[in-house]
Amino acid sequence: MARAGEGKSYAVGFEDLALDAWPAGDVVIRVSHSGLNYKDALAITGRGPIIRSFPMVLGIDLAGEVIESASPRFAAGDRVIVDGWGLSETRWGAYAQVVRMPESVVQPLPAGLSPEQAMQIGTAGYTAMLCAMALMDHGLRPGGDAVLVTGASGGVGSVAVSLLARAGYEVIAVSGRPEQEAFLKSLGAAQVLGREAVSAGGRPMAKERWAGVVDVAGGQLLA
Numbered sequence: 001m002a003r004a005g006e007g008k009s010y011a012v013g014f015e016d017l018a019l020d021a022w023p024a025g026d027v028v029i030r031v032s033h034s035g036l037n038y039k040d041a042l043a044i045t046g047r048g049p050i051i052r053s054f055p056m057v058l059g060i061d062l063a064g065e066v067i068e069s070a071s072p073r074f075a076a077g078d079r080v081i082v083d084g085w086g087l088s089e090t091r092w093g094a095y096a097q098v099v100r101m102p103e104s105v106v107q108p109l110p111a112g113l114s115p116e117q118a119m120q121i122g123t124a125g126y127t128a129m130l131c132a133m134a135l136m137d138h139g140l141r142p143g144g145d146a147v148l149v150t151g152a153s154g155g156v157g158s159v160a161v162s163l164l165a166r167a168g169y170e171v172i173a174v175s176g177r178p179e180q181e182a183f184l185k186s187l188g189a190a191q192v193l194g195r196e197a198v199s200a201g202g203r204p205m206a207k208e209r210w211a212g213v214v215d216v217a218g219g220q221l222l223a
Contacts, residue, residue, distance in 0.1 A: 002043070004054035012044055012058070023092060025100035028068035029080060033119040034094040035061045038155060043088050052090045059094030060087045061122040063115035071103035079109040083123045124155030131156070131214045132163045140212045142168030146190065148209075149173050150198065151216030153180040160214045162187040172210065174198055174217070 001015040019028065042048030043058050051058075066078040074080065085105035087093035109118060135147065147164055151157040152173035165171045165188020173189035174197065175181075181192040199219065 002051055002054060002056045002058060010046060010051070010054060012046075017057075017096070019098060019100060022100040024102075026069065026071040026103040027066055027074050027080070027106050028098060028100050029062070029064040029082075029106070030067050030098055031062050031064040031094060031096060033063040033115045034059050035119045035122045037061060037123055039123075040088065050089055056088065057092040057094075057096055057099075058088045059096075060084060060089075061119055062087075062094035062099065063109060063118045064099075067098070069103075071106075073103055074106060074108075079115065080106050081109050081115075081118050082106055083126055121159075122155075125159045128156045128159035128163055128214070131160055132167065135164075135212045135214070138212070140169075142170075145208070145211035146170040146172045147211055148198070148213045149189075149216070150195075150213070150218075151175070152184055152189065152192070153177050154216060157214070157216045158184070158187060160216070161189050164214075165189065 001017070002010050002012045004010050037060050039048070039050055039060055040058060043050040061081075061083050063079070063081045066074045066076055066080055069075055069078075082094065082101055082105050085091060091105070092099070109115060113121075140147070147169050149157050149160050149164070149171060152161050153175040157173070157175075161171050161173050161184060170190045171188060173184040173192045174195060175184060175192060176195040178194060184192050195217070
């Protein structure tokens with residue numbers, strides 16, 4: 001639980017909470033698994049403006065079993081997941097034994113995945129898949145020019161490298177951590193560039209270098 005302190009400071013610690021303390025929701029879930037996302041680390045340490053209201057239960061991903069439901073979509077015993085949806089920002093999150101959520105943010109656990117596997121994928125993995133699907137939806141197909149992935153050694157970037165490489169795309173990975181080159185190539189990257197290779201400003205009407213970009217890092221690259 002994070003509680004506001006003086007000014008912009010806040011304190012994070014463990015607390016005992018009754019279910020009645022939770023905001024209104026349709027589905028009560030016994031949490032079996034969660035994860036530690038980069039955003040979770042920022043929220044816990046206070047190094048990023050993640051939390052938008054206090055008090056706040058942290059954690060952006062959860063998997064568990066429904067123990068009570070007022071929604072016709074779910075029944076006791078259903079295995080479910082919640083990823084993102086403002087958890088740990090504007091909505092109480094995953095780091096609790098039992099949570100209460102609106103049914104609109106709850107999804108059935110995908111067939112073929114265990115709760116542990118779903119949390120290994122987490123928001124970072126789902127975000128990477130959405131990026132890959134967006135490239136495909138825009139007509140990008142394997143066999144053409146390479147796809148660039150920035151922030152490739154992080155959670156979203158590393159999964160994006162793996163997904164695109166497995167789908168047959170030539171992937172150029174960009175990382176500010178040169179020691180990760182072997183790891184990124186093991187995921188399928190055809191080439192690994194340092195951050196400085198793409199951080200310089202471009203020129204108008206410059207030659208196209210990549211067919212598409214999954215730009216996790218942001219900054220000058222797409223400016």
